[in-house]
Amino acid sequence: MSTPRIRLPESASEGEEIEIRTLLTHPMITGVSSDDPRDMLTRFEARMNGETVFAYDFANGSAANPTFIFFVRAAAPGEFSFTWTHEDGQSVSAEESVRIS
Amino acid sequence: MRFSRRSFVSGAAASAALVILPIRVAALDLSDDVAAHVNDILGGRDPREGGIELDAPAVAENGAQVPLTIRVDSPMSEHDHVTAIHIIATANPAPGIGSFHLTPHLTRAEVFTRIRLAEEQEYLVLAELSDGSVLQAAARTAVTQGGCVT
Numbered sequence: 001m002s003t004p005r006i007r008l009p010e011s012a013s014e015g016e017e018i019e020i021r022t023l024l025t026h027p028m029i030t031g032v033s034s035d036d037p038r039d040m041l042t043r044f045e046a047r048m049n050g051e052t053v054f055a056y057d058f059a060n061g062s063a064a065n066p067t068f069i070f071f072v073r074a075a076a077p078g079e080f081s082f083t084w085t086h087e088d089g090q091s092v093s094a095e096e097s098v099r100i101s
Numbered sequence: 102m103r104f105s106r107r108s109f110v111s112g113a114a115a116s117a118a119l120v121i122l123p124i125r126v127a128a129l130d131l132s133d134d135v136a137a138h139v140n141d142i143l144g145g146r147d148p149r150e151g152g153i154e155l156d157a158p159a160v161a162e163n164g165a166q167v168p169l170t171i172r173v174d175s176p177m178s179e180h181d182h183v184t185a186i187h188i189i190a191t192a193n194p195a196p197g198i199g200s201f202h203l204t205p206h207l208t209r210a211e212v213f214t215r216i217r218l219a220e221e222q223e224y225l226v227l228a229e230l231s232d233g234s235v236l237q238a239a240a241r242t243a244v245t246q247g248g249c250v251t
Contacts, residue, residue: 017208032194037231059197061190061217063166069213073206
């Protein structure tokens, strides 16, 4: 799987709203209307300081190159991780830090 | 800042395209497949219409990449928040589009993603709240080129 792209601020105040944007390049082939074998992600999870704050279960109507925008209340120490899991069990992750003042 | 007439007109057209009229889910004639999918989520609960704002194009050029913003009216507090948002297609080969899972760590019940619409259709949004109740809304988007749901 390709390298995820994440956009979030470098720093934030404790409790401040931050916008997070994520993008993973992936064809999301359902296998419904073509001879190509199914190639689909099943879940996206965003964690802050080890706790899941936002998740998404993919289904056939989810577009290729899944993109999300969501808004999180920043909390110290500001360690974020993002994981996309494929139906075959493989996953790709990214980690980001937001400096919390 | 200066605006040319052309940029104003195209800007106005683009804004107009974003206005979608809310559709009452109760007024829709759902196929057995879609109704079964909705009933699985509801689990016997009776959803209320409204409390959900959907931003999507009225006409999408590419059905494979239809941008959708969902906003649910919720304080997103520990005791009163949205726990899940489900998107359901009414005329795709399969009704499931995807399900968001939300927590009170989010400041708003506002999410964005892109969805696939195989043809012009209504799609439903069900929002599950922390008190166990469910809100529902629907919107319709016309599709110039069907989203190849491959």
